[in-house]
Amino acid sequence: MTHFQLHPKAICATDPKNIGKDTRIWAFVNILPGAVIGRDCNICDGVFVESDVVVGDRVTVKCGVQLWDGLRVEDDVFIGPNATFTNDNFPRSGIYPNEFLKTIIRKGASLGANCTILPGIEVGPHAMVGAGAVVTKSVPPYAIVVGNPARITGYTNTKGVSEANLSESVDVLPASKSEAKAGAQSLGVGKASLVHLFSTDDLRGALTVGEFEKDIPFVPKRFFTVYGVPSRETRGEHAHKQCDQFLVCVKGSCSILLDDGTHRAEVLLDRPEIGVYMPARIWGTQYKHSPDAVLLVFASHFYDADDYIREYDEFKSFVSNS
Numbered sequence: 001m002t003h004f005q006l007h008p009k010a011i012c013a014t015d016p017k018n019i020g021k022d023t024r025i026w027a028f029v030n031i032l033p034g035a036v037i038g039r040d041c042n043i044c045d046g047v048f049v050e051s052d053v054v055v056g057d058r059v060t061v062k063c064g065v066q067l068w069d070g071l072r073v074e075d076d077v078f079i080g081p082n083a084t085f086t087n088d089n090f091p092r093s094g095i096y097p098n099e100f101l102k103t104i105i106r107k108g109a110s111l112g113a114n115c116t117i118l119p120g121i122e123v124g125p126h127a128m129v130g131a132g133a134v135v136t137k138s139v140p141p142y143a144i145v146v147g148n149p150a151r152i153t154g155y156t157n158t159k160g161v162s163e164a165n166l167s168e169s170v171d172v173l174p175a176s177k178s179e180a181k182a183g184a185q186s187l188g189v190g191k192a193s194l195v196h197l198f199s200t201d202d203l204r205g206a207l208t209v210g211e212f213e214k215d216i217p218f219v220p221k222r223f224f225t226v227y228g229v230p231s232r233e234t235r236g237e238h239a240h241k242q243c244d245q246f247l248v249c250v251k252g253s254c255s256i257l258l259d260d261g262t263h264r265a266e267v268l269l270d271r272p273e274i275g276v277y278m279p280a281r282i283w284g285t286q287y288k289h290s291p292d293a294v295l296l297v298f299a300s301h302f303y304d305a306d307d308y309i310r311e312y313d314e315f316k317s318f319v320s321n322s
Contacts, residue, residue, distance in 0.1 A: 007026045011030045012025060012031045014035045020057060022039060025043045027045050036053070036054045038075070044065075045064075047065050052070055052071075052100065053070075053071045054073070056076070058076050062080050063081050065079055065083050068100070069087055069100045070119070075108075077105050088100060105117075106141070109129070110127075110129065112131035116135065118134075121137060127141060130146035132148070133146050136149045137149075140234070140237055142155045142156045143155055152232075189282065190258075190282050192277060197215055197272075197274070198273075208273045216298060222301075223299065231291060236285045238283070239283045239284065239315045239318075241306075245279075246277050246297070247276045247286075249294065252291070254287070256284065260283070
């Protein structure tokens with residue numbers, strides 16, 4: 001008696017030791033020699049699994065999916081019906097590469113029905129790929145992507161923060177019709193905060209003021225502006241070991257995602273009197289830029305390539321050990 005459930009109309013040619021305890025393999029599944037499938041998985045009807053495939057624990061693979069050589073699926077992944085994987089950018093009949101490209105689906109990710117995943121990319125942990133999406137580039141951790149080609153439309157497990165949230169907890173209500181006070185609110189992501197800068201507006205025009213070491217909690221060593229970003233592109237996607245930043249969208253709008261490794265928040269910057277203080281050791285991403293967006297960033301340190309953390313797993317390890 002096996003330690004996993006195998007439907008009588010399924011074919012399992014791999015060593016039974018390669019199949020984890022309590023995994024369920026349903027009708028018309030074909031698993032080739034060498035394939036590895038973890039514990040408590042659910043492999044539904046009509047799934048084909050090639051030899052150089054590794055599937056983690058508690059993975060669900062719905063009907064009509066083919067898992068090709070080079071695919072690595074980590075724990076707790078959901079793969080929807082008829083999701084399509086590829087492993088060769090230039091396929092020819094009877095011509096095979098020396099090694100197929102590796103595609104990695106990280107822990108907790110979900111792939112919607114009929115999506116297509118191109119070869120050699122990575123879908124980050126807890127990311128979500130929408131039904132029918134065509135994924136041509138690696139997907140960041142927690143990102144939600146839809147469309148063809150797939151683009152980021154949001155992030156999972158992320159709270160949104162707006163000016164309305166800010167006004168509930170700090171005194172930023174207008175002092176008059178033409179003047180607003182300054183204030184700050186913790187975002188619940190490390191020491192990051194949403195800051196409402198002093199602003200005034202009259203017949204002569206509008207003015208926003210921020211004071212270093214007061215509204216902006218450091219004296220900057222440099223600044224830079226980001227503009228002309230295609231609306232589908234993301235910026236940032238890194239953290240700093242020491243450098244603090246303060247971000248203001250002085251024209252147009254963009255969304256800022258902040259992640260301390262445990263908690264995430266998303267802020268829409270759409271007015272020059274609203275800024276975000278993003279201290280070191282926060283993973284930051286900017287996306288959803290309007291065509292006219294101009295993002296102004298103040299930095300507490302001079303540029304130093306060694307201060308950047310560009311891989312999310314490295315960032316998680318860094319903050320855990322700090």
